[in-house]
Amino acid sequence: MSHPRDTTSTRSSSLSAARRRRELAGLAGGEQVDVLVVGLGATGAGAALDAASRGLTVAAIDAHDLAFGTSRWSSKLIHGGLRYLASGQLDVAHESAVERGVLMERTAPHLVAAQPFVLPLTPLVSRAQAALARAGLHAGDVLRASARTSRATLPGPRALSPVETRHMAPALRPAGLRGGLLSWDGRLSDDARLVTALARTAAAHGARVLTRVRALSLDGTGALVRDETTGEETRIRARAVVNATGVWAGGLIDDIRLRPSRGTHLVLRSEDLGSLTAGLHIPIPGEANRFVLVLPQGDGRVYVGLTDEPVDGEVPDVPEVPETDIGFLLDVLGSALDVSLGREDVIGAFAGLRPLLDTSGAAGAPRTADISRRHAVLTSPDGVVTVVGGKLTTYRRMAQDALDAAVAARGLVAGPCRTAALPLVGAASPARLAALDAPRRLVRRYGTEATAVHALGLADPALARPVVPGHPVTAAELVWAVRHEGALDEADLLDRRTRIGVVPDDRAAALVTAREVLRHEEELLAPRSGGAVSA
Numbered sequence: 001m002s003h004p005r006d007t008t009s010t011r012s013s014s015l016s017a018a019r020r021r022r023e024l025a026g027l028a029g030g031e032q033v034d035v036l037v038v039g040l041g042a043t044g045a046g047a048a049l050d051a052a053s054r055g056l057t058v059a060a061i062d063a064h065d066l067a068f069g070t071s072r073w074s075s076k077l078i079h080g081g082l083r084y085l086a087s088g089q090l091d092v093a094h095e096s097a098v099e100r101g102v103l104m105e106r107t108a109p110h111l112v113a114a115q116p117f118v119l120p121l122t123p124l125v126s127r128a129q130a131a132l133a134r135a136g137l138h139a140g141d142v143l144r145a146s147a148r149t150s151r152a153t154l155p156g157p158r159a160l161s162p163v164e165t166r167h168m169a170p171a172l173r174p175a176g177l178r179g180g181l182l183s184w185d186g187r188l189s190d191d192a193r194l195v196t197a198l199a200r201t202a203a204a205h206g207a208r209v210l211t212r213v214r215a216l217s218l219d220g221t222g223a224l225v226r227d228e229t230t231g232e233e234t235r236i237r238a239r240a241v242v243n244a245t246g247v248w249a250g251g252l253i254d255d256i257r258l259r260p261s262r263g264t265h266l267v268l269r270s271e272d273l274g275s276l277t278a279g280l281h282i283p284i285p286g287e288a289n290r291f292v293l294v295l296p297q298g299d300g301r302v303y304v305g306l307t308d309e310p311v312d313g314e315v316p317d318v319p320e321v322p323e324t325d326i327g328f329l330l331d332v333l334g335s336a337l338d339v340s341l342g343r344e345d346v347i348g349a350f351a352g353l354r355p356l357l358d359t360s361g362a363a364g365a366p367r368t369a370d371i372s373r374r375h376a377v378l379t380s381p382d383g384v385v386t387v388v389g390g391k392l393t394t395y396r397r398m399a400q401d402a403l404d405a406a407v408a409a410r411g412l413v414a415g416p417c418r419t420a421a422l423p424l425v426g427a428a429s430p431a432r433l434a435a436l437d438a439p440r441r442l443v444r445r446y447g448t449e450a451t452a453v454h455a456l457g458l459a460d461p462a463l464a465r466p467v468v469p470g471h472p473v474t475a476a477e478l479v480w481a482v483r484h485e486g487a488l489d490e491a492d493l494l495d496r497r498t499r500i501g502v503v504p505d506d507r508a509a510a511l512v513t514a515r516e517v518l519r520h521e522e523e524l525l526a527p528r529s530g531g532a533v534s535a
Contacts, residue, residue, distance in 0.1 A: 012203070012204045013200040013201060013203050013204035013425050013484075014200070014203075014483065014484040014485075015199065015200060015203055015209055015484065015485055015486030016482070016483060016484070016486065017482075017486075017488055018525065019203075020209075020210055020211065020212075020486065020488075023059075023208040023210060024208075024210055024213065024227060026208075027059055027208065027210075027234070027236050028232075028234040030237065031237070032222075032237040032238065032239065033056075033057040033058060033059045033208075033236070033237070033238050033239070034051070034056035034057045034058065034238070034239050034240065034412055034414075035047075035048075035051040035056050035057070035058045035059075035238060035239070035240045035241075035242060035403070035406060035412075036058075036059050036060075036061070036222055036223060036236055036238035036240070036241045036242070037051070037058065037059070037060040037061070037242045037244055038060075038061055038062075038215045038218065038223065038241070038242065038243050038244060038245055038252065039062060039069075039243065039244035039245035039246060039248075039249075040060055040061070040062035040065075040066050040067070040068075040195070040199060040209065040211065041067060041068075041069050041070060041071035041195060041244065041246055042067070042071040042191070042194060042195050042198065042392055042395035043071075043244045043246070043387055043390070043395045043398045043399055043402075044060060044062070044242075044244035044245070044399075045060065045066065045195050045198035045199045045202060045209075046198055046395045046396050046398070046399030046419070047060075047242050047244055047387070047398075047399040047402050047403055048060035048198075048199065048202040048207045048209065049198050049199075049201050049202035049205065049207070049399070049419060049422070050396075050399045050400055050403045050417055050418075050419050051207070051242075051403050051406075051414075052202050052205035052206050052207040053202075053205050053418045053419060053422055054403070054407075054414040054415045054416070054417065054418065055414060055415050056412065056414050057206065058202065058206070058207035058208065059207070059208045059210065059236055059238065060199070060202065060207055060208065060209050060210065061210045061211075061213040061214075061215060061223075061225060061236070062210075062211050062212075062213065063212070063213070063214035063215070063228065064211065064212065064228075064317070065211045065212070065486075065487075065488070065491070065492050065496055066192070066195050066196055066199050066209075066211060066485075066486060066492075066496060067191065067192035067195035067196065067496050068317075068496065069245075069246050069247065069248070069317075069352075069353075070246050070247065070352045070353055070354065070355065071191055071192065071194075071195050071392065072191055072192040072195075072352070072495070072496055073191075073263065073265070073319075073350055073351060073352025073353075074188075074191045074263075074352060074392045075263075075265070075293055075295060075303070075305055075306055076187055076188040076189075076190065076191050076295065076303070077115070077185060077186065077187055077188070077293070077295075077392075077393075078099075078100045078103055078104070078112050078185070078186030078187065078188060078392070078393050079096055079100065079185060079186070079391070079393050080093075080096055080097045080100050080140055080143055080144060080147075080154075080185055080186070081093030081094065081095070081096030081097045081100075081140075081143060081393075082136060082137070082139070082140040082143070082185075083289060084096060085136070085139055085140065085143060086136055086289050087289070089374065091374075092374050093143060094143065094146065094147065095394055095397060096391075096393050096394055097143045097144060097146065097147035097149065098147045098397075099393050099394045099395075099396055099397055100112075100147070100149065100185075100186045100393055101144075101147045101148060101149035101153070102396060102420050103186065103393075103396075104149065104153050104154070104186050105149065105150070105153055106420070106421055106423065107396075107419070107420075107421075107422060107423055107424050107427060108194065108197065108423075108424050108427055109427060109428070109429070109430060109433070110426050110427050110428065110433055110443065110444065110446070110447030110448070111188055111189050111190070111193060111194055111197065111424070111426075111427075111444070111445075111447070112186050112187065112188055112189075112194075113186070113187060113189070113444070114153060114154050114155065114184050114185075114186065114187070115184065115185055115186065115187030115278075115279055115295075116168070116182060116183075116184055116277070116278040116279065117182070117183050117184070117185060117278055117279045117280065117281050118160065118165060118168050118169055118180045118181070118182055118278045118279070118280055118281070119133055119180055119181040119183070119280075119281040119283070119291070120165055120169065120172050120177060120180045120280065120282070120336055121165075121177065121178040121179050121180055121181070122172075122173070122176060122177060122178075122283075122335070122336050123175075123176035124283060124285060124335055124336070125283055129283070129288075130178075130181070133181055134157075134159070134181055137157035137181060137183045138157060140157070140183065141156050141157055154184045154185070154186075155184050156184075157181065157182060157183040157184070158181075158182050159179060159180075159181060159182070160179050160180040160181065160182050161179050162174070162177045162178065162179050162180075164179070164180070165177060165179050165180035167277075168180075168182075168276070168277045168278045169274070169276055169277075169278060169280055170274035170275055170276075171273045171274040171276070171337045171338060171339050172280075172336060172337060172338060173336060173337060173338040174338065182278070186393075187279075187295075189444045189445050190445060190499060191392060192496045192497070192499075193445055193497075194392075194424075196485050196486075196496075196497065197424040197425050197426060197427075198424060199486070200424075200425045200484070200485065200486075201422070201424045201425050204425065209486065211486060211488065212227065212228040212229050212488065213225050213226070213227055213228065214226045214228055215245075215252060216233070217252070218241055218243060218252050218253065218384050219241070219382050219383075219384065220240075220241060220380075220382040220383025220384055220410070221237065221238065221239075221241075221383075222235055222236050222237045222238045222241065223235070223236050223238070223241065229488075239410050239412060240383070240385070240406040240407070240409065240410040240412060241383070241384045241385065241406075242384075242385045242386075242387065242402050242403070242406055243384055243385065243386040243387070244386075244387050244399075244402065246353075246355040246388070247260045247315045247353045247354075247355040248315055249355065249386050249388050251315075253380055253384055253386050254380075255380075256378065256386055256388065257357070257358040258355055258356060258357060258358055258388060259310060259356045259357075259358040260310070260311040260315060260353040260354065260355065260356065261308050261309065261310055261311065261353065261354040261356050262307060262308075262309045262310075262311045262319055262325070262351050262352070262353055262354075263305060263306045263307055263308060263351060263352050263353075263354060264305060264306070264307040264309075264321050264322075264325035264326070264329065264349065264350070264351040265303045265304060265305035265306060265349065265350055265351070266303070266304040266305065266326060266329050266330070266346050266348075266349050267301050267302070267303060267304075267346065267347050267348030267349060267350070267502050267503055268301070268302045268303075268304060268341065268345060268346065268347065269300065269301065269302070269345070269347060270296060270297075270300050270301060270302050271300075272302075272339065272341060272345055273294070273296075273302050273337070273339065274339070276294070276296040276302065277296075278296075279293060279294055279295045279296065280293070280294035280336075281293065282294065282332055282333065282335065282336045284332055285332070285335060290308075292304065292305065292306070292329060292332040292333065293305055293306055294333070297499075298441070299471060299472050299473075299499070300470060300471065300472075301347075301348075301499075301502075301503070304329050304333060305329065307325045307328060307329065307351075309325070311353060315353060319351040319352065319353055320351065321349040321350065321351045325349075325351070326343065326346060326349060327343075330342070330343070330346075347503050347505070348502045348503040348504060350502055354391070355388050355389060355390075356389060357374075357375075357376050357388050357389040374389060374390070375387060375388065375389040375390030375394065375397075375398045375401070376388055376389050377398075377401045377402050377405045379405055379409050383409050383410060385402055385405045385406045385409060387399070387401065387402040396419050396420065399419070400417045400419065403417065404417070425447070425449070426446050426447025426448050426449045426450075427447055427448070428447060428448050432448070433447060433448070436448065436450055436451055437451060437454075438450035438451045438453070438454040439454060441472055442454055442477075445477075446480075449480075449484075452480070453476055453477060453480045454476070456476035456479055456480065457474055457475075457476040460476075462475065463475045463476040463479060464476060467498075467500060467510045467513050467514075468500060468506045468509045468510050469509075471500060471506055473498045473499075473500055475513055475517060477497070477498060478493050478497070478498070478513065478514060478517040479517055479521065481493055481497035481498070482517060482518060482521045483521065485497055489518065490511055490514040490515060490518065493514045493517070493518070494507050494510055494511070494514055495507075
């Protein structure tokens with residue numbers, strides 16, 4: 001396949017291997033930045049954007065890739081805080097609702113849309129529980145209104161008849177089904193794409209966003225780092241340092257006590273669950289306020305989660321999924337569905353670790369499911385600011401609080417936080433997004449840049465073909481990821497810039513094309529005599 005060069009206005013926000021090398025060399029030369037951010041998940045990328053948009057000079061590094069850790073393993077939901085309202089955490093609930101509205105209406109309407117959910121009223125849900133759930137959904141709608149999120153963005157909840165319930169979720173068991181409760185929440189097209197958009201928006205404001213740069217040690221004046229692509233070590237000098245490494249935060253700063261919690265999701269084929277037009281909340285037997293989520297992805301896959309299990313010992317780079325989690329999720333599905341799903345129907349599984357702050361200080365600590373998702377900002381004696389806890393929905397507020405602390409601790413001169421009204425790369429009004437001449441799937445993933453991604457395929461039909469039969473991602477998207485989104489290797493392309501990698505068989509089938517794209521893009525950086533390359 002040939003890879004035509006695209007002409008877009010995204011040069012300043014584009015991340016690439018060449019930009020990475022150039023900016024890392026500048027820092028190795030001894031230049032001091034105002035803020036060094038360590039960790040490029042949602043919170044770290046958000047902190048880099050917050051700092052850069054306040055007029056500060058910024059370097060942001062990660063030992064691996066954008067969204068390598070927890071930020072790519074979420075449920076892809078932007079929660080309004082209903083769960084926290086039910087447990088009496090009114091401040092966390094309101095904060096969640098506010099941040100949901102910020103993403104849906106101002107900063108990332110191309111990436112976050114309203115998602116309908118059905119809570120089926122099966123025989124396992126008593127009438128008292130149903131009444132409580134109905135009251136909770138209406139309280140959540142009051143929370144939406146208090147956060148000033150419009151009804152047009154998030155419709156109100158309502159009751160469904162049994163016929164309506166099974167129309168939206170045909171796989172539900174009809175016996176004893178009394179109907180359902182319909183509600184709405186925010187849902188990301190892809191959590192890793194949110195992080196990519198944050199990092200690129202930060203880069204457009206001047207931040208140096210550097211993946212494959214590992215922090216070996218931190219202090220209040222910078223970090224000793226190693227370029228993981230060359231093995232070379234250097235020191236990045238900074239006036240302030242923000243540690244946003246999530247579950248790995250304690251490995252860089254002493255006295256940070258975390259209780260990581262594992263959340264597991266299964267990947268099933270959409271065809272095995274019928275024509276789901278909504279997500280499902282399936283009550284976990286014996287639990288008053290916990291549900292298994294069934295989330296159709298629109299790409300032939302459905303995610304099923306979420307577990308909440310404590311994790312002891314060393315924190316792995318990529319958590320493994322235990323068979324006990326898989327069995328648990330399948331059992332809960334079986335309590336409500338009229339289809340028989342076994343281990344052989346699970347085509348993939350993934351797990352992420354939540355960086356929950358351990359405030360127990362004693363034995364007999366509460367379950368991780370009961371630990372508050374409130375975030376914390378901690379400043380070490382030598383001035384390193386660490387942000388932990390929280391959740392994906394509130395990443396922006398976490399970043400703001402961390403930057404406020406860093407500015408105060410180090411006496412930096414900075415403008416006010418702007419990120420509550422700062423559109424991310426690709427963002428636009430719903431009317432403008434709807435008018436774009438590009439496939440809707442691309443618009444939901446790239447926003448206004450969808451036309452440029454689509455143009456690559458129009459110029460070369462080979463790039464318009466799916467990378468894997470039966471999956472919608474095209475080779476044009478891989479090319480775009482290398483040129484503009486900082487993808488450096490096959491894992492970046494398949495596991496984070498796209499979601500091909502969550503199904504091992506699909507990942508294996510896509511490797512040849514991913515390697516061909518990377519090889520061809522490397523060749524384009526050098527003088528060449530022409531000629532097409534086919535994958």
